[in-house]
Amino acid sequence: MSDCCKAPGESKRQEDQLLCQQCGYKGQPVDRTTIDALLKPESLSQVNGSQYAFCETPSCPVVYYAADGTQLKKEQVRVRVGLKETEDPVPACYCFGVTERMIHEDIQGTGRSSASARIRAEVKEGNCRCEVENPSGRCCLGEVRQAEKRAAAERTGRDQAVARSRGKEIEDAAICQDSGPDRVY
Ligand SMILES: [Zn+2]
Numbered sequence: 001m002s003d004c005c006k007a008p009g010e011s012k013r014q015e016d017q018l019l020c021q022q023c024g025y026k027g028q029p030v031d032r033t034t035i036d037a038l039l040k041p042e043s044l045s046q047v048n049g050s051q052y053a054f055c056e057t058p059s060c061p062v063v064y065y066a067a068d069g070t071q072l073k074k075e076q077v078r079v080r081v082g083l084k085e086t087e088d089p090v091p092a093c094y095c096f097g098v099t100e101r102m103i104h105e106d107i108q109g110t111g112r113s114s115a116s117a118r119i120r121a122e123v124k125e126g127n128c129r130c131e132v133e134n135p136s137g138r139c140c141l142g143e144v145r146q147a148e149k150r151a152a153a154e155r156t157g158r159d160q161a162v163a164r165s166r167g168k169e170i171e172d173a174a175i176c177q178d179s180g181p182d183r184v185y
Helices: 032-038 041-046 099-108 115-124 141-178
Strands: 028-030 052-054 062-066 069-075 092-094
Touching: 032 052, 092 099, 092 115, 092 141, 099 115, 099 141, 115 141
Parallel strands: none
Antiparallel strands: 028 052, 052 062, 062 069
């Protein structure tokens, strides 16, 4: 198994905690291997020796940045960066091609999603390649589980809405019955 799926290190060095010059938030340090694998070839020449970070701000167009001011934006990356996209396809897992929509449809349809279990099994087999497939360079399992939770919460919300409208129908029916024997149905 590659070490991309191990728990993140305890303490990050101070110089690793650089802020994105575009949005001002602190990104996550990312390996040069990840950047080299995911940048479009024409942007590779912009990458130099500095420490890079991955910007996790959904609305920020910058994907990678370095302390020296280098910024690499969404359009310079080969893949769609899931956390910065709101329109389909929004990748959730890069190694095994799972999208937010697939998880959503699974849960809306059957109430469950097999995505995280399937990915966990693949990871166990050593088949994940997050450091060269996922723009964050990290394991997608956490993100996939979040997506499953969001979809499940949405489904519960929908079920509650259905239950509420059923409750309303029963109330309506009761009102109709109260409206007297003359009423023709
Ligand atoms: Zn940013």
